[in-house]
Each structure stands twice: as C-alpha cells, then as structure tokens.
Amino acid sequence: MTFGRGGAASVVLNVGGARYSLSRELLKDFPLRRVSRLHGCRSERDVLEVCDDYDRERNEYFFDRHSEAFGFILLYVRGHGKLRFAPRMCELSFYNEMIYWGLEGAHLEYCCQRRLDDRMSDTHTFHAADELGREQPRPAGPEAAPSRRWLERMRRTFEEPTSSLAAQILASVSVVFVIVSMVVLCASTLPDWRAAAAADNRSLDDRSRIIEAICIGWFTAECIVRFIVSKNKCEFVKRPLNIIDLLAITPYYISVLMTVFTGENSQLQRAGVTLRVLRMMRIFWVIKLARHFIGLQTLGLTLKRCYREMVMLLVFICVAMAIFSALSQLLEHGLDLETSNKDFASIPAACWWVIISMTTVGYGDMYPITVPGRILGGVCVVSGIVLLALPITFIYHSFVQCYHELKFRSARYSRSLSAEFLN
Known part of the structure; x- marks a missing residue:
C-alpha cells in the first residue's frame, strides 16, 4: 500500500x-x-x-455504515464467535451490511439464515437491489437522441419479457414456437409417424420440415434483432442463454449446407449419424424457455453461484465411489474365487453399483450376494444419503436468494409495465 x-x-x-x-x-x-x-x-x-x-x-x-453491525462482523472474522444478527436491527439491513463488507448469507448461523429467508419471502426483496437499480436503464432525458431511446426500448422488449405489453406478446409468441417445435421433434420419433410418412409418400415429413423452417426463421430473426439492439456485442455473445440460442439454431443451417453440398436426399441424410445428432440438438430449444420463466432462471443462477458446492459434492461422491467400489470388489469377487460374484469382477464395474446405491436408485441389475457385501451395501446407502445432504443447505439458501432476486427484478419491470399501460 x-x-x-x-x-x-x-x-x-x-x-x-x-x-x-x-x-x-x-x-x-x-x-x-x-x-x-x-x-x-x-x-x-x-x-x-x-x-x-x-x-x-x-x-x-x-x-x-452501521457501527454496531460492523462490530459484530469484525468479531466474527477475528474468530471470536459465530456470525448472528445484531440485536434490534432489521435482518435485511444487517444482510446489506454483510454484502457491503464482502460476506455472504452462508456465513450466517443456520437459525439466522432461516430468519433471513423468511424475511426475504415476506418482503420480496433481495440484497442486490442497488445493483439491479444500476442495471436498469435510466429514463432518457430531453437531450437524448430519439434513435437511442428507440434502441433502448427495443432492447428491453426483447430482453425483458415483463418490461412492456409488447415484450409479453413477443415472449408468448416465442414460447408457442418452442412448444410447436418440440412437439414436432417428439412426434417425428414415433414409429406411427414414420409409418404414416412412408405411406403418404413423405408429405408428412415435408410439412414437418416446413414447420421446422418457420420456427428456425423466427428464432434466427429474434437472435439477430437482439444482437443488433444490444449495448455490448461482446457481452451479448458471452451470455449463456445466447450461446444456447446459437447451439439450437446452428445445427439446422449445417444440415441445410450438407444437403446443398452433398446432394443427398432427405431420407439418406436422416440415416446419417451426424445429421441425426444435429437434428436432436434441437432439444436445446427447451432451454430457451428460461428466458421467460423465473424458475428456470433461478436454477441456472443457482448452479452458477454454487459451483464450489457442486464441485464439493462431486468430490464427496468420487471419494466414496473409490472406497466402496474397492471394498465391494474385494468382498464379492476377490476373497473366494469359486463362489465369486461375476458382477463385481472389477473395480470399474463395482463403481456402477456404488453410484446407484449412494443415490438410492437401486436398479437391481447387480447386487451383493455375500453377507459382508450386503453389510457394506447398507453402509454405502446410508453414507450416500449423508454425503449428498451435506452441501444441500448451502445450495438451498443460494436458491432462495436467487429466486427472490429474480422475482424482485420481475416485480420492478411489472411496475413499469403497469405505468406504461396506464399512460
């Protein structure tokens, strides 16, 4: 310094x-x-x-800042006790102090975390309200250019489904196109569909391709417009939802180019593994619904913020798999070769049994037959329940915070929509 x-x-x-x-x-x-x-x-x-x-x-x-709240926070970071709310202080105010100094909700004691979640549920607010306020576009003044105001209005219409009546209509149309494309994709895999297409001289396939082309045209036009009106083009390309849009649109154009350059008919193309994979990538269109539903947005934001907890969960599972698979292979196959269980002939084969046991799925395709192996299986199941439950508390609290954050954002745009409708 x-x-x-x-x-x-x-x-x-x-x-x-x-x-x-x-x-x-x-x-x-x-x-x-x-x-x-x-x-x-x-x-x-x-x-x-x-x-x-x-x-x-x-x-x-x-x-x-609040001196008493900082005193509680300072005692916590110095290791003199656990972080709890300051007496006679609003939970949300104390939480805002925590965010200001660099702490998160996971640092609170479990009882205080519950109080915070309940308070946020009642008030529909969240700790990053100031950040959202900065993200919201400021009202254009008289000196602002009309073209800039128009671009800002277009951007909000395409990016925020609750920002205006036109945005809601546009979002509804996009949802309809996604649903129609998914219905056609699922129906095209039915044996009855293929039999009807063959009997009808492929006219049914032609109609499905027309519907697919219309949906792709809508998604492409929507993506291009959002790219044109975006403020930061580089940031636009890096956004996860926009990447998903590209992954959903690109396979169609690749298949069209392959048709042009190879000259193969559609029936031969669909027999190719590559084109079948590209066609099935249309399933990514379902994720486009996250742009219009808070629940899917909450899931994505929670996974983004809880990647450390997810990695920790994977580490727990991998360590347990290594231990239990080695022990089960030894007990079921390594001790007595004459009455050995062939399903546990190797440690990688035993790993499959361990993972379906720890997650309490239990397909029953392989199971221990010796008494020590069954005892180990019971320990494996109980250990799986405990290990999977350990990071859940952190993920749950992050999910609640993300949900209220996005709900608060939606409420703000809904208020602006109400004002626009009244005007």
Missing part, C-alpha cells in the same frame, strides 16, 4: 464513529474484501472508490 503516510505502521478505520486500528500487514490479508482492497490503493481516487472519505494526516478511512 503506497498511498498515505509512508511512515505509518497502522491505519485507522472509522465506521459510523467507531474507530479501529489495524496494521498494514493485517490489512493486506484482511478477511473482509472491502477492507483488504485498501491495501492495493495507489491514489486518493482509488481510496474514495472503497470508502466514503479519507484523512491523509491521520491516515484514517471513513465508512458511513
């Missing part, structure tokens, strides 16, 4: 009138992200992006 008085061995944090002295070395690796960012500041401008004010003479940093 080069900003400030070079000879000072410590810095002072003034949070709502309460002063705390910290050494520079402690400041570097401080558990609170906002405080540790002070160590990397090189100018007064950088400092004022982190705190509210700075006194160069006393090397004191001012934060206009």
